[in-house]
Amino acid sequence: MKLGWKVWLLIAVLVLCLLSISPSFQSGVKITSVIKNSSFAQVGLMSGDIIKEINGIQVKDKSDFYNITQSILSTSDLKRMDITTKKGEYTALVNDTLPFSVDDVPRTRIQTGLDLRGGARALVQADQPLTQEQLDDLIQISRNRFNVYGISDIQIKGVSDLSGDKFMLIEVAGATPTDLQQLISQQGKFEAKIGNQTVFVGGQNDIADVCRNDATCAGVYDCQQTSEGYACQFRFTLYLTQEAAKKHAAITQNISIDSTGKYLSEKLYLYVDNQEVESLLVGVDLRGQVTTQISIQGSGVGANQEQALTTARANMKNLQTILITGSLPYKLNIVKLDTISPVLGSAFTRSILIAGVAALLVVSLIIFIRYRRWKASFALLFTSFSEIIIILGVASLIKWNLDLPSIAGILATIGTGVDSQIVILDEARRSLAISMKEKIKRALFIIFSSYATALASLLPLYWAGAGLFKGFAITTIIGITAGVFIARPAFAELIRHFEED
DSSP: OOOOHHHHHHHHHHHHHHHHHOOOOOOSEEEEEEOTTOHHHHTTOOTTOEEEEETTEEOOSHHHHHHHHHHHHTSSSOEEEEEEESSOEEEEEEOSSOSEEEEEOOSSSOEEOHHHHOEEEEEEEESSOOOHHHHHHHHHHHHHHHHHHTOOSEEEEEEEOTTOOEEEEEEEETOOHHHHHHHHHOOOOEEEEETTEEEEESSTTTEEEEOOSOTTTEEEEEEEEETTEEEEEEEEEEEEOHHHHHHHHHHHTTOOBOTTSSBBSSOEEEEETTEEEEEEOOBGGGTTOOOSEEEEEEEEEESSHHHHHHHHHHHHHHHHHHHHHOOOSSOEEEEEEEEEOHHHHHHHHHHHHHHHHHHHHHHHHHHHHHHOOHHHHHHHHHHHHHHHHHHHHHHHHTTOEEOHHHHHHHHHHHHHHHHHHHHHHHHHHOOOSSOHHHHHHHHHHHHHHHHHHHHHHHHHHHHGGGGTTHHHHHHHHHHHHHIIIIIHHHHHHHHHHHHHO
8 A cells, every 4th residue: 555645744743743752761860940059059050950979879760869868968067969960070068958959850851730740839819900011020029939949840920811810820849838828928028127117128129148058157056845845946147238237237326235235125026027027136246337247046846846947947948038039019819729749640640541542442443343444443543642642742842831631632632533533434434426535525624624613612711711721722722733634634545545445
C-alpha cells in the first residue's frame, strides 16, 4: 500500500512532537529557586542548575538530596556545603535552612501543573475594582513577597471572568495552604513606633537590607521551657536607610533613661497590620545616635521544643519578608483556596492513563467486532495515540502546564476523535452509488461541521471561571484542531486504501 501525503504529514508532525517532548534520563535534582543575596547566590549558584553531588556524595533524586542535606544540617555549628552541578562547583556556609529549593530533574519537557505536582492554589481578589495596570503592579509586588519568603516554583497571573472582574491566580508547588494564606491574607503593613511616633516602616524607603541567611546575624538563639510548653527567641539584624536612621535619632534624643540606666524609658513597638507583634528595649547608647543597624527580636511558642523552634523560625521569616517587601497596596480576599497532595496527583494521573488506554483498546475491539477489519482497528488506535502525542508536543512547545482540566481535555479529544473515526468508517461502508473519495469527503464535512460547533463552545470556556477551566479549553482546542486538520484526514486516507484493497 502506497501512503499518501496526508499520512506522511501526520508522521512528520509526530516526529516533531516527539522531539519537542524530548525525553531525558539524567540523574540529579534541579534547582528551582535561590534566595537573593544568600550565601549560595553570592558564589554563583543559579536557578536551573542540576545538582549532581553534595560534599562528594552522589545525588540521584530528591530523596537522596533531602537525606544528604538533613544529615549536614543536623550539626550544631555553621555547615560547609560543597555542591557540584553540571556547570561547576560551589562552596558556601549555611545555617539551619537551605537558601535554595530543588525538584526532580524533569524526564521530559512536558510541564505539569499544581494538580499533578502538589502544592496550593489561591484565587484572590482585591477589595476594590482594579485596572489592568493596577493588577499588574499587584502581581509584581506579590511575586516579590513570595520570592523573598523563599517559596519556590510559583506562578502568579492575572485572570478575569466573563463579567470582567479581575483576579490574581496564585499557584505554588510544594507550598502549604498555611504559607499561602498567611502571605495573601495579611496586607503586611509594618510600622516601628516609639510612643506615638513612627520611626520606620517596611519597604525600601526605610529598609536598606535585612539579614536572613547568615547565622552570625540571624537565627533562633534561645529556647526555654515555660508553664505552657516551650518558647524560643529569634533575632536578626535590620539595616536602615540614612533617612530612617536620622529619624530614629531625632525621636530618641529627648527620651529619658529608665531606672536601670541601661535603656530608654520608651520601648520600640513593632506593629504588623496595626497589631503589636513585639516590643523591644532601646539601649541608652542609641539615644540621639544616627545608627543604621538595629537588632530585631521576637519569639515562637509550641507544645514542645521542636514546635516552638519551627514557629519561631516561621515568625522570623514572615517578619523579614514584610520588612523587605513592605505592605501590599490593597487588602486581598481569598475567593478560593485549594490544596492537593502530589501523591494524589500522581495516582490520579496513573489511573487516568490506564483508563484511557483501556478505553481505546475496548473501542478498537468493538470496531473490530463491528466491522471485522483488524486494519481499521489498528488505524483507530494509531490515530488516537497520534492525537495525544500531538497535544503533548504542542503543550511542551508552548510551555503549557498540564493540570487535571488539561487531562480532561485530552480525554475529551480522544472521545471526539473516536466519534469522528466511526463516522468515517460508516460513511466509507455505505452502499451508495458514489465513489469512495466522495464518501470520505462527506464524512470529513460532517466532522468539520462538528469541529466548528465544538470550537465555538470552547472559546467562552477559556475565560469562564476566572481561567480555572483554561487547561481544558487549551488542550481540547489543540486536540480537535490537530485531529480535524491532520490526524483524521490521515485516518480517512488509510480507510480509503483499506476499502479499495
